[in-house]
Amino acid sequence: MTLSIGIALLLAIAMVVSAIMATRGRRSLGISILAAGLASLLASVMFLLLGAPDVAMTEAAIGSGLTTFLFFFVLGRVRRGEHD
Template sequence: MSTLMLGLGLVIALAMVGAAVVALVTRSTVTAVLAAGLVSLFASVFFVVLAAPDVAMTEAAIGSGLTTFLFFFVMGRIRREGEK
């Protein structure tokens, strides 16, 4: 692995850790869900750097896209149920 790829991988890994810390320490549920989606998005970029585009596409679609959507969908349903 070249030095550039190693540096890029390190930057992406640090960004993932930073987003994970934000997801853990924030008090806002919306911010936590967005930060968790960002971790997954950084993971998909990391898989591209590792030359695994099929895994990256799956992670982006399922991990970042669908999971984040489902969290927000359920949060909306819970809030509507609480208003009744």
């Protein structure tokens, strides 16, 4: 029980950090997109801990995998317009 709570705390910290990296980073847009995907992937581990394997699978396949690729396809197209 304490072990799973420890894992959950660790996951929570990692998720918050990657969410901040995704939204506030002065880094390139690519890193922001990857950080958002990472937050989503960590969320899927959290869903597993919360006893929702169905949701975990959906989040890992759809929320973390496909969304990241959709972003990258668009990012590749607008590369020249990116200035910040």
